[in-house]
Amino acid sequence: MSARLLCAFAAFGFSLLFAPLAPGIINRVKAVIAGRQGRPLLLLYYDLRRLLRKEALYPRCSTFFFRLAPAAGVCAGVTALLLVPFGPLGSCAGFSGDFVLVAGVFAVARFTLMTAAVDTGSAFEGMGAAREAFFSSLAEPVLLFCLAVLCFRAGVYSLAAGMGSIPAAAWFNDATFYLTTGAALFLVLLQENCRLPADDPDTHLELTMIHEVMILDHSGPDLAFLEYASALKLWTFCLLTADMFVPLAGGPLFDAQGALLPGAGGRAACSVALTFAGAVAVAVLVGLVESVTARFRMERVPQICALAGGFICLAALAYWRTS
């Protein structure tokens, strides 16, 4: 196993371990802005431990699909983390076309979660599923197109090559392109992870929720798995967005076989740390956005996708003009 792969797998393990921090960071930022002390940073870890100790309850009318959703969600998050580049380290299992698979595994997670919600036979949860189905069907093309534009811009169709190690010179040359694409990705992040202004993860009014209402009937370990899955998804999106804003200074770090180039060790450590710091910064940014915006009315939620779509179309046009 090459040095690059080893580092990538280390980053992968690190991500699995620390993904539940992201919601904590967002909450802490919101609390600080609001002048409160806020919940503990590690609250989600405590929650997960508490939930894992409980027993699982299943609605009488539910079927296998209800039980499938938690595992499918976690599996989607793990698979996506296997494909997402950790900055210049690249990804663990990337290949040409992996960007479609990233969108695909999240679609699988959504499909199972929506069917699980409908499976309970509850009107509220059906409502959540309908909203999720509608909004995510608008977000999917935008996400795919964002990733695709980045990939075919590089002429190589994997995420690692397209957005993992953008050379600093190219980044500053085309800052407009990368900034607009990053903005689009960030908006998709808000929408896909059910953050404000698309969805309010804190309310408990069925009529205003999307994600939380779909998991009303999951309990115990199942709920823990679902919470962990959504933390993984949030962290994946944070990493993707951070990749956009953290270009790689200097030449490449690894040779074709994946061995570290002589004298690049320090730079590699720096840029990986920068990427992770970038992901945390994106989480902070989500917290800031949540502090200053209110939740949109349901019929205005598609406007977030429309805005993201506008951004990415502008970026694509900018790329087209300059190519």
Next chain:
Amino acid sequence: MLLAGAVYSLFRVRSAEDAAGIRLITAPASLFACCVACAALWTGARESLALPLPLPLGECRFALDPLRSAFLIPTFLLAAVASLVLPGRLSAMDEGMDYGRHGFFFCLLAAGMVLVIQAADGPLFLILWEIMSLAPFFLLVHNDRRDKELPGTGPEQPDGAGGRHGVPAVVSVVPVVPAVPVVKGTTALNPGRHGDIGGEPGSPAASDAGFAGRIYLIAAHLGALFLLLAFACWETGAAGGPEVWTPARTRLIFFAALIGFGAKCGLFPLHVWMPEAHTAAPGHVAVLMSGAMLNMGVYGLVTTLRLLGPGDPLFAYVFMGAGALSGLFGILAAAAQSDMKRVLAYSSAENMGIILIALGACLLALQHDAQQAALLAAAGALLHVWNHSLCKSLLFLTANAVKESLHTTLIPRLGGLQKRLPFTGACFAAGSAAIAGLPPLNCFLSELLIYLGLASGAYATRGTEAALVFMAAFFVLGSISGMSLFTFTRLYGLTFLGLPRSGDGAHAREPDAALRAASAFLALLCVAAGLAAPLMFRLVRPALLFFTGNNAPQTADALAFIEELLPRYTCAALSALAVFALVRLANVRAGRAPRECGTWACAYPYGNARMQYSAASFALGLVLFLKPLLRPRISVPAIRALFPGAAEAGFSAPDRPTELWIKALFLPVAYAANKAKALQHGLLNIYILYILIALTAALVWALGISS
């Protein structure tokens, strides 16, 4: 190559036998033929065969090449599946129908499709096309003339009577082809014109099957009219072929073929027959029609391109435009339907659109000499043809099982079927997930290749306007797949999960063993075809070189690119499955002894089955958002009194193109015909007056000419 003839004769022989006999012979024969076609494609075999026949057309020429093999595979496969389930479906259908005739036309449809693919002659192709197009009509209207059955052809007669009855009918219609406009006009106005073949005179709302059959016949004949135009243009063309023709002529042929074949594969504004026909068709017929017959349209388009050559840049743009239109509107219409089978029918229009986008992308890439993009798009298109056949036939089979068990496919009346029909539900779920393009199932693989082809095309043509087209197509394809996830989540979730919305669910039964075996087989193929990505690509590779030509170094590079990518995709998919198994295991172990309880739903204890989110409410957000495109009919009761009574709110998504076609084409004809009735009042003196006027006019004309 003689195989085609052999299978054909087998089919003919079978028609005289009992329904179970049909299965015994045709299913293994088709399955064997399918394997032979696979082998032929794998090795890239080319054969040809000429049969001297006493036709005025001279000899019949048949041919086999990798492209034809690629289209033969799903046809044979689905013929096998459909004949496997045939006896069970027949026994579930009406008592009084003529089984022999049904079996005959069923086999004729399958054999017609096989022969259409292999025909290498223009006229032969047209004749076989017509046979293939007519057979479904007789399958659709099978029970329409039951009351008017002649005493001699009842079911108590030997089944061969059906065969004898059917052959002259088909033969007699074939020469009618040149008179298609007549058939078109009369069928719309007076369906009784075809009463002696199978239709029945009556009001348009006589029966679903009758209406479906009629609208199918009209669409098929209109399509055939355009095909005839295309072939006539081709035959009367100046010597030399497409290379030396004026662009106007090639474009005329192209558009005529696009309309003709597009009507067959249900492209958007021409899809009008599809929702009706697929809804009315019994399971085995729907399998053949949606899974195999739609492919014929694609095959026709590919053949047209092969004959005309990809030279004209317009072709690529038209293909992509038509594909985008069909894909978007197909899936939008599917999202708003409330009948399972109609959802599936509209989703066929969507998938044909995806295939057309990919074909157009392939053409456009070839024009810009981007071999990699062309290969990717062509591979995606061909694989999507196969994958759509698999998923759609699986979905139609299982939807048919629901129909037989519960006598309805209306989503608002279903729900909670997964508990009662676990096997059917699991197969339907697999089909839904596959056709919604979820990894690691088969449609995801073909969509992955198409996405990559579009991205690669956008890179290879950067800076030209073609790059913009590629990018737009990418976005459109993304929207289509996003919407299809919406559609199939709704379809599966509301039909099979939750609580039964009407009492019928309690006595639902699983279908017979043959149907279950066929569904399981197709579902397994859906999974296997997705995971065995390198194998699938190796299989279609010989056919791809037809699209892209074989100009060595570039093609080899592109092939190497794809052949490196697919195993890695398979590895990623398999490791994702392994991760899933591990996580699921952990989840089960953590769950300890799970208990069952009532649905909590945020402590709302009064929920019942009728309060579940309904099909209409699930789609409402999307429908309202896309109101200008979808143009639904929304009815909201106005509340006037202080204590309003019972009221209904809802929406329907009528098929606007059908309404438009009827308004634009058929209502004027009906109006004119109505007016023309005034001429025909049965008064002898007035008829003599007509003759006098005609004679005088002729005299004046003759005088004018001689002077």
